Amino acid sequence: MxxxxxxxxxxxxxxxxxxxxxxxxxxxxxxxxxxxxxxxxxxxxxxxxxxxxxxxxxxxxxxxxxxxxxxxxxxxxxxxxxxxxxxxxxxxxxxxxxxxxxxxxxxxxxxxxxxxxxxxxxxxxxxxxxxxxxxxxxxQPAMGARLAMTGEGADGTDPLTGREVEVLSLLALGHTNQEIARRLYVSVRTVETHRARIRDKLHVETRAELITAARERGLLT
Missing domain, CATH: 3.40.50.2300 (Response regulator)
Known part of the structure; x- marks a missing residue:
């Protein structure tokens, strides 16, 4: 050595x-x-x-x-x-x-x-x-996205879809449901549905938990 x-x-x-x-x-x-x-x-x-x-x-x-x-x-x-x-x-x-x-x-x-x-x-x-x-x-961001979408995360959670990954990233950055809807050209109700699914899959509730989940998946640096 x-x-x-x-x-x-x-x-x-x-x-x-x-x-x-x-x-x-x-x-x-x-x-x-x-x-x-x-x-x-x-x-x-x-x-x-x-x-x-x-x-x-x-x-x-x-x-x-x-x-x-x-x-x-x-x-x-x-x-x-x-x-x-x-x-x-x-x-x-x-x-x-x-x-x-x-x-x-x-x-x-x-x-x-x-x-x-x-x-x-x-x-x-x-x-x-x-x-x-x-x-x-x-x-590494590319690896984090693959982990998020394949479900092969560190916590054994269910896989996120590509759209859910986008929504998670935007939520973690502090955007509101309305802002995310405008960015993704979808309805606020659709964003709310994605948010509920993310919450259920990742077992997160607070903004801090969302940020942690996004960082673990390489979606934030």
């Missing part, structure tokens, strides 16, 4: 500590370079296997763990609960090539706070790391 010692200055603002877990050295080097451009992040360790990652999390208790789903031919999914047990305050951002929503669903259910594909732009990785470090959930 390669360890990078944190460089901190006396009196400096605490930085977000990060462990990078990927079995490809060049991938880790790229992530380290990207994160080093943002002075709020401090990469404290790197690992290339599942066991090394568990050791790094236990030893460093980082703010964020950027985790590949497969390292050395072994899945890291079953070990996510162990990592969180070793460091409950660590937020796990999965960075993977796995586009199947089932993997995102399982990662989020296991305790990951974010899910991002390796094809994402560098700025999105930084944005995702910032968001999960604050305790918020981040799912």
């Amino acid at each position: 390669d360890v990078v010692c944190p460089g901190t200055d006396a009196g400096a603002t605490p930085r977000t500590t990060v462990v990078l877990a990927d079995d490809h050295l060049v991938v880790r080097a790229g992530m380290r370079l990207l994160l080093s451009q943002d002075r709020t992040f401090d990469v404290v360790a790197e690992s290339g296997t599942v066991d090394e990652t568990l050791q790094a999390v236990h030893g460093h208790r980082p703010s964020v763990l950027v985790l590949d789903l497969t390292m050395g031919g072994r899945s890291s999914l079953p070990v996510i609960p162990d990592m969180l047990s070793a460091s409950p305050e660590t937020r796990i951002l999965v960075l993977t090539m796995q586009e199947d929503p089932a993997f995102a669903r399982e990662a989020l259910r296991a305790g990951a706070t974010g899910y991002l594909l390796k094809e994402a732009a560098g700025e999105e990785l930084l944005a995702a790391a910032r968001q999960v470090s604050r305790g918020a959930t981040y799912v």
Whole structure:
């Protein structure tokens, strides 16, 4: 395991500590370079296997763990609960090539706070790391929409239709039923029907719950 010692200055603002877990050295080097451009992040360790990652999390208790789903031919999914047990305050951002929503669903259910594909732009990785470090959930928008419409969300809820996804997004942004009806060229009664179905499927009532549900599905950033 390669360890990078944190460089901190006396009196400096605490930085977000990060462990990078990927079995490809060049991938880790790229992530380290990207994160080093943002002075709020401090990469404290790197690992290339599942066991090394568990050791790094236990030893460093980082703010964020950027985790590949497969390292050395072994899945890291079953070990996510162990990592969180070793460091409950660590937020796990999965960075993977796995586009199947089932993997995102399982990662989020296991305790990951974010899910991002390796094809994402560098700025999105930084944005995702910032968001999960604050305790918020981040799912790449395209993946979030697929989760919402296929029902493969972190909470096992029923699938939303494409129109329900649109309505949920607009509700979470603060639009009224009347405003949504004008935007979607439908009647207010139709919006009310969609809203009722969303409420029943996701078990949400308040505006705060709507916002949380939308964020979990990658509909808000």
